[in-house]
Amino acid sequence: MSHVTLTALRKVYPNGFEAVKPASYTITPGEFVVLVGPSGCGKSTMLRMIAGLEDISDGTLEIAGRVVNTLDPADRDIAMVFQNYALYPHMTVRKNIGYGLQNRKIPKDVIAAKVAEASALLNLDDYLDRKPSQLSGGQRQRVAMGRAIVRDPALFLFDEPLSNLDAKLRNQMRIEIKALQRRLGVTSIYVTHDQVEAMTMADRIIVMNAGRIEQIGTPAEIYHTPATTFVASFMGAPPMNLLDGQIAGGAARVGDHTVMTDAPAAPGPVTVGIRPEDIVADPNGPLTLDIAIVEELGAHRLLHGTLAGQQLSVHVGKDSPATTGPFRAALKPGAVSLFDAGTGERL
Amino acid sequence: MKRAGFTSAWLPAMLLLPQLAVIAIFFYWPAAHALRSSFYLQDPFGFGETFVGLSNFTSLLTSAAYSRAAWFTVFFTLIVTFGSLSIALLLAVKADKVIRGAKTYRTLLMWVYAVAPPVAGVIGLIMFNQSWGPLKEFFALFGWDFKLGVNYFDTAFAMIAVSIWKQVPVNFIFFLSGLQSIPKSVREAALIDNRSATGRFWDITFPLLAPTGFFLLITNITYAMFDTFGVIDTVLKGQPGNNPMTLVYKVYVDGFRGNDLGGSSAQSVVLMVLVLALTVFQFRMIERRIHYT
Ligand SMILES: Nc1ncnc2c1ncn2[C@@H]1O[C@H](COP(=O)(O)OP(=O)(O)OP(=O)(O)O)[C@@H](O)[C@H]1O
Ligand SMILES: [Mg+2]
Numbered sequence: 001m002s003h004v005t006l007t008a009l010r011k012v013y014p015n016g017f018e019a020v021k022p023a024s025y026t027i028t029p030g031e032f033v034v035l036v037g038p039s040g041c042g043k044s045t046m047l048r049m050i051a052g053l054e055d056i057s058d059g060t061l062e063i064a065g066r067v068v069n070t071l072d073p074a075d076r077d078i079a080m081v082f083q084n085y086a087l088y089p090h091m092t093v094r095k096n097i098g099y100g101l102q103n104r105k106i107p108k109d110v111i112a113a114k115v116a117e118a119s120a121l122l123n124l125d126d127y128l129d130r131k132p133s134q135l136s137g138g139q140r141q142r143v144a145m146g147r148a149i150v151r152d153p154a155l156f157l158f159d160e161p162l163s164n165l166d167a168k169l170r171n172q173m174r175i176e177i178k179a180l181q182r183r184l185g186v187t188s189i190y191v192t193h194d195q196v197e198a199m200t201m202a203d204r205i206i207v208m209n210a211g212r213i214e215q216i217g218t219p220a221e222i223y224h225t226p227a228t229t230f231v232a233s234f235m236g237a238p239p240m241n242l243l244d245g246q247i248a249g250g251a252a253r254v255g256d257h258t259v260m261t262d263a264p265a266a267p268g269p270v271t272v273g274i275r276p277e278d279i280v281a282d283p284n285g286p287l288t289l290d291i292a293i294v295e296e297l298g299a300h301r302l303l304h305g306t307l308a309g310q311q312l313s314v315h316v317g318k319d320s321p322a323t324t325g326p327f328r329a330a331l332k333p334g335a336v337s338l339f340d341a342g343t344g345e346r347l
Numbered sequence: 348m349k350r351a352g353f354t355s356a357w358l359p360a361m362l363l364l365p366q367l368a369v370i371a372i373f374f375y376w377p378a379a380h381a382l383r384s385s386f387y388l389q390d391p392f393g394f395g396e397t398f399v400g401l402s403n404f405t406s407l408l409t410s411a412a413y414s415r416a417a418w419f420t421v422f423f424t425l426i427v428t429f430g431s432l433s434i435a436l437l438l439a440v441k442a443d444k445v446i447r448g449a450k451t452y453r454t455l456l457m458w459v460y461a462v463a464p465p466v467a468g469v470i471g472l473i474m475f476n477q478s479w480g481p482l483k484e485f486f487a488l489f490g491w492d493f494k495l496g497v498n499y500f501d502t503a504f505a506m507i508a509v510s511i512w513k514q515v516p517v518n519f520i521f522f523l524s525g526l527q528s529i530p531k532s533v534r535e536a537a538l539i540d541n542r543s544a545t546g547r548f549w550d551i552t553f554p555l556l557a558p559t560g561f562f563l564l565i566t567n568i569t570y571a572m573f574d575t576f577g578v579i580d581t582v583l584k585g586q587p588g589n590n591p592m593t594l595v596y597k598v599y600v601d602g603f604r605g606n607d608l609g610g611s612s613a614q615s616v617v618l619m620v621l622v623l624a625l626t627v628f629q630f631r632m633i634e635r636r637i638h639y640t
Contacts, residue, residue, distance in 0.1 A: 053535050073535075074542035086532035090554045099550070100540035147536075 002064030002154040002187055003029050004050070009059035011045050011211075019045040021211045022059060027204075030185045032178070036198040037208035038234065043191045044159055046208070050189065051157050052076050064154045074103075079148035080157040084164060085140045087132040087147075093119075094128040097146040118146040121180070138169045145177070149184060156181065156188040162197065174201060195235050199223065207231050226337065229344035232273045238302065240337070241312040245272035252338060255308020257287050260336045265347045271339040276302070276315035278335035285330030289314065294322050303327065378619060384612035396609075403613035413597070413614070420572060420593045423507060427571035430511040432563060435518030436556075440548070442519075443526040468578045471509035496582060502590045506582055510575045518563055525559035526552070565629045569622070594618060 004027040011020040019042045027033050035043045048054040050061060052073035060067055068076045079100070087096050094115055101111045119125050122142040132140055141161060148156055161177070162170045178201050181188050192198055198205050199219045207214045207222060207230075215227035226232035232240040245254045247267045252260035254272055263270075279287075289312070291305035301322050303314040314329065316322060338347040353359050385403050387396040407413050474482040475495050486493045494501050529552065537551045553560075572595065579596045585604055592600065595618065602611030 051535075051539065053538065072542055073539045078539065080536070080539055082532040082536060084530070084532055086530065086536040088533060088537070088551060090557075103541040103543070103546060147540075 003027055003062075004064075004155060004187060004189070005060075005062040006050075007060045007062075009046070009049060009061055010057050011042070011049055011054065012057045019211055020049070023213050024059075025206065025213070025216055027187055027189065029187055032181050032188045032190065032201060032203045033206060034198040034202035034204075035189060035191045035206050035208060036193065036195060036234075037214075039193055041208045042211040043193070043208055047080075047157050047159055047189060047191050050155075051078055051080050077154040078157055079151045079153040079155075080159070081141075081144045081148050081161045083160040085132070085144045087140060087143055089132055092129050092131060093124060093135070093143050093146075096132065096143055097124075097150055100147060100151045114150045115146075118150045121149070122146050137165050138173065141165065141173060145180070149180070149186075153186065156186050156190075158188065158190040160192055161190075163192075163194070177201070195237065199235070205235075207234060209234070225346065226273070227346050229271055229273070229339045232337065232339070236275065238276055238313045238315070240273045240275050242339075243272045243274070243307065243310045243312065244341070245270050245338075247338075252336065254310065257308055259287075259331060260338070263338060265338055269341040270347065271341050271344065273337035273339060274312070274331065274335055276313045278332045279312075279314045279329050280332060281316060281320050281327065282330035283328050285328045287329045287331070289327040289329055291322070291324050291327045294324060381612040381615045381619075384608055385616045387609050389606075389608040399609070403609045404617075406610065407613055407617070416592055416594055416597045419503070419591045423503070423510075423575075423591075423593055424568055424571040426507050427510045427514070427575070428564065428567040430507070431514035431518055431567055432560070434511065435515045435563075436522050436560075438515070439519050439522035439526055440552075442523055468509060468513055468581060471512050472505070472578070472581050475505045475509075496590060499589060499591060502582060506575070506579055506591070509578050510571060513578065514567060514570055518567065521559055521563055522556065525556045529555050561632060565625065568625065572621070573618075 006026075007024050008022040009020065009024070010018070010022045012018050023046065035046060037043055045054060049056050050063075052068070052071060056069050061069055063076060063078065088099065091099065097118055098111045098115045101114060106114075115128075119128055122145055124139070124142055124146060127135060127139060127143075132143065135143065144161070158177075162173050165173060174197060190197075190201060199222075202219055204216060205219055205222045206216050209230050215222060215231045217225075217227075222231060222235055226235065226240065229242055233242060243254045245252050245259065247253075247263050247265045247270055249267075250261070250263060251258050252263040252265070252270060252272055259272055259274070279289075287307060289303075289305050289307050291303045291314075293304040295302040295304070298318070300318055301316050301320070303316060303322055304311070305314070305324075305327065306312065314327070339345060340347055384396075386398060386400060388399045388403070389396050474480050475493070476483065477495055480495075483493045483495070495505050496502055533551065533555075534547075537547045541547050541550065572593065575593065576595050576599070579592060580599075583590055583592060583596070585600065587596070587600055594614065598611050598614045598618065601607045601614065605611075
C-alpha cells in the first residue's frame with residue numbers, strides 16, 4: 001500500500017491551454033479517491049499525468065515515496081483501466097491479463113498462477129481462451145480489471161471505466177470494483193463525471209471545475225457542506241437550491257421569508273443554499289412556496305415551484321401530500337448553507 | 348435500410364454490359380487465344396500453324412534461358428516485396444510518431460501517392476543514367492564503375508532499386524493509415540504494460556498491422572511479378588542481351604521480338620496459373636483469419 005502526493009501539479013498543453021491549474025493533495029495508502037467534475041474540467045488530464053501518459057508541466061508527483069515525474073508509465077508501478085477497455089484485440093483473455101507480467105521477467109508458472117487467481121476472482125475462468133471480440137461489454141471490463149490487478153501495482157487508475165455499460169450493469173460493476181478495491185487494499189484514483197458513482201464509491205471526493213480543484217472531502221462533507229456554489233449545484237440530483245438572499249439583523253432572508261435566524265455573516269447580499277430534501281411539508285411552517293409541477297418518482301416526489309419568485313425544488317416522501325399551488329413548509333435544522341454572493345465561496 | 352430493387356431484368360443487364368464487354372474483349376478473349384496458341388507452333392512469317400500438343404510447355408522446362416528468368420523472377424520478387432514493405436513500414440512508423448492527429452501532414456504525404464507510376468519509374472532511372480545520373484556518379488566515388496544495361500549485377504541492382512522506390516509510397520500510405528487506426532488507448536495500455544518500445548512494436552503494433560500487411564504482401568508480389576514491366580522495359584528497351592529479366596518481360600521479348608508466339612503463349616499460360624494460385628491463396632487467407640473485430 002502506498003500514498004500518492006501531488007505538489008502544485010500543473011498541465012499546460014502545447015497550444016497554451018492550462019488544463020490543470022496547480023493542484024496539491026495527498027492520497028493516503030489504501031484510499032479510494034474519486035475525481036469528479038463536468039466534461040472538459042481536466043479530470044482525464046490529471047489522471048494521465050499521474051499515469052505518465054501526459055507530460056507534467058510543473059510541480060512534483062510522488063508515488064510510494066518516489067518522485068516519478070520523469071519515469072516511463074511502465075516504471076511507475078501503476079495500472080490503469082480505460083473507458084473503452086483498451087484490450088489487445090489479437091490476444092486471448094489469458095494473454096491480455098498476463099502481458100504486463102510477461103514483460104517484467106516473471107517466471108511462466110508464476111504468471112500462470114497469478115492469471116488463474118485473477119480470473120477466479122473476476123469470474124473469467126470460462127473465457128480465458130477467447131479473444132476480446134468474443135466477449136460482452138461487462139466481461140471486457142472484467143478483463144481490463146484483471147489486467148490491472150495481476151500486476152499488484154502501488155496505484156490503480158480508472159478513467160470512467162463504467163461509462164460504456166448500460167445502467168444495470170453499471171450498478172453491478174460499481175459494487176464489484178469497490179468490493180475488489182477493499183479486498184486488495186490498493187490505493188485508487190477513479191475518474192467519473194457521474195456524481196452517483198462518486199458519492200457511492202469514494203472514500204474521498206475531489207471535485208474539479210475548469211482545471212481547478214473546488215473541494216476535497218468525504219462524500220458526506222461534499223454533500224452537506226459544499227465549499228462553493230459550484231460544488232453545491234454539481235453534487236446531488238436534483239442539485240441544491242441556490243437562492244438570492246439578504247443578511248439583515250443577523251438573519252438570512254429570501255424575499256420576506258426568514259430561512260436562518262442566527263446567520264454567521266455580515267449584512268448584505270448572500271446566496272442561500274438549501275437541499276431539496278431539507279424542505280419538509282409543515283402546515284404551520286414559516287415558508288409558503290408556490291408549486292407549479294409535481295414529478296411522481298415512485299418512492300418519492302419532486303415538487304418544482306418558487307419561493308419569493310425564485311425557482312426551487314422540493315423532495316418529499318411518497319406519503320407526503322402534494323398538489324400544485326401554495327405549499328406550507330419548514331426547514332430541517334442546519335439545512336441552510338450560505339455562500340458569498342460574489343465569489344460563490346461558503347461563508 | 349431499404350433495398351433498392353429493379354422491376355425488370357434488362358436494365359441491370361444493360362448497366363453491367365459495358366463492364367462485362369471490357370472484361371471479355373480485353374481479358375477472356377486474349378486469354379483464350381493465348382491458351383489455344385500455346386498448343387501450336389506458329390510460322391514466323393504468319394503462314395499458318397501446326398498443332399504440337401504440349402511441346403511448347405516441355406521445351407520451357409528444358410530451356411536454360413527460361414529457368415534463368417524464372418529464378419531471377421523469384422529472387423527479384425522476394426527482394427522487391429521485402430524491400431518495399433520493410434522500408435515503407437519503417438518510414439510509416441517514424442511518420443506516425445510525428446503526425447499523430449496532425450491532419451495536414453497526412454494530406455501532404457498522400458500527394459506522393461498521386462505521382463503517376465511511369466513518371467516515377469522514369470525519374471528513378473534517370474538517377475542511374477549512364478552519362479549524367481547522380482547515383483552513378485555517387486557510386487563512382489566508392490570506385491564502383493556502375494554500368495547499367497551492360498553489367499548483369501548492376502542492371503539487376505537498378506531494376507530492383509527503382510521497383511522498390513516506386514512501390515514504397517503506396518505501401519507507406521497503407522501502413523500509415525493502418526497505424527493510425529490502432530486505438531490510442533491500446534497503445535497507452537501497452538505503454539503501461541511494456542517498457543520496451545521494440546517489444547511493444549513486435550507484440551502489439553505489428554500483429555495489429557497484420558491485415559494491412561497481408562493485403563500489401565499480395566499486392567506487392569503481384570506488383571513485382573507483373574507491374575514492373577515498365578521499369579524493366581525502360582532499362583532493357585526490348586534488347587535484353589545478357590541482362591536479367593523477369594518472366595513477364597520474357598513473354599514479351601520471345602513473342603514480339605523473337606516471333607515465337609507459341610512458346611510465348613505457353614509462358615503466359617504459366618503466369619496465368621500463377622496469378623490464379625495467388626488469388627486463391629489470398630481469398631483463402633482472408634476467409635481464414637487476420638482480422639479482429
Ligand atoms: N492535447 C490537447 N491539447 C490541448 N487541449 C487539450 C488537449 N487534450 C485535452 N485538452 C483540453 O483540456 C481540457 C481537459 O480535458 P480532459 O480530457 O482532461 O477533460 P475531462 O475532464 O476528462 O472531460 P471528460 O469528462 O469529457 O472526459 C479540455 O478543455 C480539453 O479540450
Ligand atoms: Mg475524460
